[in-house]
Amino acid sequence: MDEFPVVVVGAGPTGLAAAAHLAERGERVLVLEAGDRAGAAVARWHHVWLFSRWSELVDPAAERLLGATGWVRPDDDGYPTGAEWADRYLTPLAEALGDRVRFGARVTGVARRGRDRVVDAGRADEPLTVHVGDERITARAVVDASGTYGSPNPLGGDGLPAAGEEAAAERITYRVPDVAADPSRYAGRRIAVAGSGHSALTALVALADLAEREPGTEVVWLLRRGEPGTAFGGGEADQLPARGALGLRARKAVEAGHVETVTGFRTAAVERGDDGRLTLTSSGGHRVTGVDEVVALTGFRPDLSWLSEIRLDLDPVLQAPAALAPLVDPNVHSCGTVYPHGESELRHPEPGVYLVGMKSYGRAPTFLALTGYEQVRSVAAAIAGDHEAARRVELVLPETGVCGGSGAFDAPQEPDAPRDQDSGGCCGAPSSVPITLVTGDR
Incomplete structure (x- = not known):
C-alpha cells in the first residue's frame, strides 16, 4: 500500500x-x-x-x-x-x-x-x-x-445535558471566557463556574480578579466532589511551575473570599426565572439562585x-x-x-x-x-x-506534585494520613513564576 x-x-x-x-x-x-x-x-x-x-x-x-x-x-x-x-x-x-x-x-x-x-x-x-x-x-x-x-462535556452531572441546559444555552459558555475582552458580560453579575480542572481554575482566577475591581461581581464555584481536595494541584511541588502557580492563585482567591465554594453539587436542572436569571438545582435538591452566567468547564x-x-x-x-x-x-x-x-x-x-x-x-x-x-x-x-x-520511549513528563487519583467522588482519608495539598505531594519543588492565566496544552 x-x-x-x-x-x-x-x-x-x-x-x-x-x-x-x-x-x-x-x-x-x-x-x-x-x-x-x-x-x-x-x-x-x-x-x-x-x-x-x-x-x-x-x-x-x-x-x-x-x-x-x-x-x-x-x-x-x-x-x-x-x-x-x-x-x-x-x-x-x-x-x-x-x-x-x-x-x-x-x-x-x-x-x-x-x-x-x-x-x-x-x-x-x-x-x-x-x-x-x-x-x-x-x-x-x-x-x-x-x-x-x-466536544465539551455538558453541565449536567450525569454526563448528559441537565434539564433546561439547552434552553439556557445563551447564558452558558463551555470554554475559558476571555474576561478582559468582554468584561461587561461578567462585571457586576453573579457567575457560576462548574468544574475542578485547570480550565476551571483559570476562569476562577480571572473572574476573582474582576470581582476585586468591579463591585457587585459574585463568583460561585460548583464542585461535584465533597471538598476541594487536590483541585488546587500540587502548588510549589509541581514540576511545571506555572501549573503550580495557577493552583496557588486559585486557592488564594477562594481563601480571600472572592469565590464562594459549593461542594457536592452535581447539576440536574437549569431553570430560568421571570427576571431572566438562572437557578441551578443539584441532583440532591440543593439550589444556587440568581445566576446571570454559567461557565461550564467540566472537561x-x-x-x-x-x-x-x-x-x-x-x-x-x-x-x-x-x-x-x-x-x-x-x-x-x-x-x-x-x-x-x-x-x-x-x-x-x-x-x-x-x-x-x-x-x-x-x-x-x-x-x-x-x-x-x-x-x-x-x-x-x-x-x-x-x-x-x-x-523506544524517549520521554519523561513533569510531575504535578499531586499523589492519588481525583476520581468521581473523593474517597475518605485516614485521620493520620497527610493531605496531598499540605504535604507537598510526591515531587520536588521548583521555583515560582509570574503567570496570570494558564491552561493545559490541548
Missing part, C-alpha cells in the same frame, strides 16, 4: 508534529484540517497562557523542518498564549509542510475500503478510505489527531461518530485506547504523571489506525504537548517499519 498516503486528521500541535515525523521518514502524508488555519482550536483560546514553556512546545522533527525555512525559535523560557503558539509555531509549520496540509477539509468517516466493520474476509489486504464530504481519499494509515476541543470527550466503521479497542470508561487507559485514568492515577507510552499502547485491532494527542486520552484530563509529540514519533516510526524506534 506504499502508493497511498498516510492521512493525518487535524492540523493542531500533535497532527502537524505527526506530519513532520512522517515527512522526515520519507512517507507520503496528507493532513486534513476542518478549520481554516493551523491550530484552529488553539486559536479559539487565544487569550489563555500555557503552563508549558516554549522548550516543551516545539516538536523536534518539526523544528528540523522549520530550520530549513529560516524560522527563528522563540525563547525557550517564555510562556506563550494560545494565539502566540498558533501564530509563531503552528502556522509556520503548516506553511513548511506546504501542500501536504489541506484546510476546510472535514473528515466525515473512515472505513476499510469495500468492507464495513463486520466483514473479516480480505480486510487486512485493503487500504483505508477517508471520507471528506463526497470525496474519497485512499490511505495506507490514518492518524487521528483531531483532539476533543470541539471534554472524543467524537468517535466518524470512526463507527473502524474496529477500535477502547476502554469502556474513558473511551481511550484500552492499553493506555490504565495509565491516565483519573480514578486511580497516582502522582499526576503518565508512564511512557507509544505505538504499542495506541494501536487498535484495525491495522494502521491510531488515535493520538488529546483524543488518545478519551475523557481523561491533563494532556501535555510533550506527550503527543512522543506518541507521534513512535507511531510514525511504526508506520515507516522502524519497529525498534517505535518501541
Whole structure:
C-alpha cells in the first residue's frame, strides 16, 4: 500500500508534529484540517497562557523542518498564549509542510475500503478510505489527531445535558471566557463556574480578579466532589511551575473570599426565572439562585461518530485506547504523571489506525504537548517499519506534585494520613513564576 498516503486528521500541535515525523521518514502524508488555519482550536483560546514553556512546545522533527525555512525559535523560557503558539509555531509549520496540509477539509468517516466493520474476509489486504464530504481519499494509515476541543462535556452531572441546559444555552459558555475582552458580560453579575480542572481554575482566577475591581461581581464555584481536595494541584511541588502557580492563585482567591465554594453539587436542572436569571438545582435538591452566567468547564470527550466503521479497542470508561487507559485514568492515577507510552499502547485491532494527542486520552484530563509529540514519533516510526524506534520511549513528563487519583467522588482519608495539598505531594519543588492565566496544552 506504499502508493497511498498516510492521512493525518487535524492540523493542531500533535497532527502537524505527526506530519513532520512522517515527512522526515520519507512517507507520503496528507493532513486534513476542518478549520481554516493551523491550530484552529488553539486559536479559539487565544487569550489563555500555557503552563508549558516554549522548550516543551516545539516538536523536534518539526523544528528540523522549520530550520530549513529560516524560522527563528522563540525563547525557550517564555510562556506563550494560545494565539502566540498558533501564530509563531503552528502556522509556520503548516506553511513548511506546504501542500501536504489541506484546510476546510472535514473528515466525515473512515472505513476499510469495500468492507464495513463486520466483514473479516480480505480486510487486512485493503487500504483505508477517508471520507471528506463526497470525496474519497485512499490511505495506507490514518492518524487521528483531531483532539476533543470541539466536544465539551455538558453541565449536567450525569454526563448528559441537565434539564433546561439547552434552553439556557445563551447564558452558558463551555470554554475559558476571555474576561478582559468582554468584561461587561461578567462585571457586576453573579457567575457560576462548574468544574475542578485547570480550565476551571483559570476562569476562577480571572473572574476573582474582576470581582476585586468591579463591585457587585459574585463568583460561585460548583464542585461535584465533597471538598476541594487536590483541585488546587500540587502548588510549589509541581514540576511545571506555572501549573503550580495557577493552583496557588486559585486557592488564594477562594481563601480571600472572592469565590464562594459549593461542594457536592452535581447539576440536574437549569431553570430560568421571570427576571431572566438562572437557578441551578443539584441532583440532591440543593439550589444556587440568581445566576446571570454559567461557565461550564467540566472537561471534554472524543467524537468517535466518524470512526463507527473502524474496529477500535477502547476502554469502556474513558473511551481511550484500552492499553493506555490504565495509565491516565483519573480514578486511580497516582502522582499526576503518565508512564511512557507509544505505538504499542495506541494501536487498535484495525491495522494502521491510531488515535493520538488529546483524543488518545478519551475523557481523561491533563494532556501535555510533550506527550503527543512522543506518541507521534513512535507511531510514525511504526508506520515507516522502524519497529525498534517505535518501541523506544524517549520521554519523561513533569510531575504535578499531586499523589492519588481525583476520581468521581473523593474517597475518605485516614485521620493520620497527610493531605496531598499540605504535604507537598510526591515531587520536588521548583521555583515560582509570574503567570496570570494558564491552561493545559490541548
